[in-house]
Amino acid sequence: MVAPASITEEILELKKQRKAIILAHHYQDHEIQELADIIGDSLELSRKARDYEGEVIAFCGVYFMAETAKVLNPNRVVVVPDKDAGCSLVDACSADQVRAFKRLHPEYVIVSYINTSVEVKAESDILCTSRNAVDIVNSVPKEKPILFLPDINLGNYVRKMSGRENMRIWQGACIVHSTFASRKLVAAKAEHPEALIAAHPECPPDVLRMANFIGSTSAIINWCVNAPADEIIVMTESGVSHSLQKLAPHKKFYFVANENCNCSECPYMKKNSLEKLADCLRTLEPRVEIAPDIMRRALVPIERMLAVK
Numbered sequence: 001m002v003a004p005a006s007i008t009e010e011i012l013e014l015k016k017q018r019k020a021i022i023l024a025h026h027y028q029d030h031e032i033q034e035l036a037d038i039i040g041d042s043l044e045l046s047r048k049a050r051d052y053e054g055e056v057i058a059f060c061g062v063y064f065m066a067e068t069a070k071v072l073n074p075n076r077v078v079v080v081p082d083k084d085a086g087c088s089l090v091d092a093c094s095a096d097q098v099r100a101f102k103r104l105h106p107e108y109v110i111v112s113y114i115n116t117s118v119e120v121k122a123e124s125d126i127l128c129t130s131r132n133a134v135d136i137v138n139s140v141p142k143e144k145p146i147l148f149l150p151d152i153n154l155g156n157y158v159r160k161m162s163g164r165e166n167m168r169i170w171q172g173a174c175i176v177h178s179t180f181a182s183r184k185l186v187a188a189k190a191e192h193p194e195a196l197i198a199a200h201p202e203c204p205p206d207v208l209r210m211a212n213f214i215g216s217t218s219a220i221i222n223w224c225v226n227a228p229a230d231e232i233i234v235m236t237e238s239g240v241s242h243s244l245q246k247l248a249p250h251k252k253f254y255f256v257a258n259e260n261c262n263c264s265e266c267p268y269m270k271k272n273s274l275e276k277l278a279d280c281l282r283t284l285e286p287r288v289e290i291a292p293d294i295m296r297r298a299l300v301p302i303e304r305m306l307a308v309k
């Protein structure tokens with residue numbers, strides 16, 4: 001879909017006036033991706049947020065990503081198009097629950113996926129994203145027990161890849177990836193027998209077992225573009241189709257609908273729109289505000305992660 005020129009021009013003008021950068025996750029609507037200065041997965045966007053030197057970050061993704069950008073930029077303004085762009089994984093794990101676990105099991109190292117609230121990050125020892133989770137778990141001394149939270153599928157995948165046995169895994173799930181069913185993937189493969197399969201590690205184990213490649217959002221895109229295949233079944237959010245079609249216009253990409261909505265879209269990511277992006281640049285609201293103490297404590301595990309990989 002092509003966005004009306006007036007709104008895109010307004011956003012570009014506001015961006016200049018505000019000395020703002022627009023960061024967008026690959027799951028954003030195509031017209032938002034077209035206006036973004038940087039498109040990336042959660043690790044790349046954290047790195048770009050850390051390195052940013054302007055005045056305003058307009059974060060088009062979900063709220064926990066914008067919170068991470070704010071922790072890395074305490075003196076900059078971070079705005080989001082829609083404050084209600086949440087994440088089912090964030091909802092699956094509260095800071096109170098993590099504190100209760102730590103009281104009972106003080107010896108555990110808390111490895112938290114970036115898909116957590118800033119309050120949970122403040123309770124964590126080190127963070128990870130889907131791209132670096134195996135390296136982060138491997139960076140924890142072997143003898144130390146780990147609590148990996150909150151994604152059960154990523155946790156099981158990391159346990160398998162790292163061979164780590166002393167690792168407990170939280171029971172949270174992504175409402176998009178965890179509802180991809182292997183029977184639909186089998187049907188898609190039967191329809192496109194030449195196609196290879198790429199999957200995000202938040203998918204269930206039976207889907208991951210069928211995949212030729214497992215990786216983060218950007219890793220999937222890179223692999224699809226370079227893989228020796230003209231057809232690929234892509235088991236992740238369909239927003240990635242924008243970059244895939246641009247980077248490999250001669251290839252065919254198939255998306256499999258999940259069980260929830262018969263699509264493969266994240267309803268939280270899709271709460272953002274061009275109109276809301278223009279509004280947040282115009283008014284500098286809604287703004288991400290975090291208590292200084294939480295911000296200071298959450299920075300420690302984020303920086304530990306960025307130092308590892």
Ligand code: 13P
Pocket residue numbers: 040041042043115129130131174177202215216217218
């Ligand atoms: P990435 O780390 O691959 O960007 O994943 C973030 C996410 O929310 C996946 O659903």
Ligand code: SF4
Pocket residue numbers: 062086087088089115174175176177202237266267268269
């Ligand atoms: Fe959260 Fe899943 Fe949406 Fe990613 S796709 S933001 S994990 S609900």
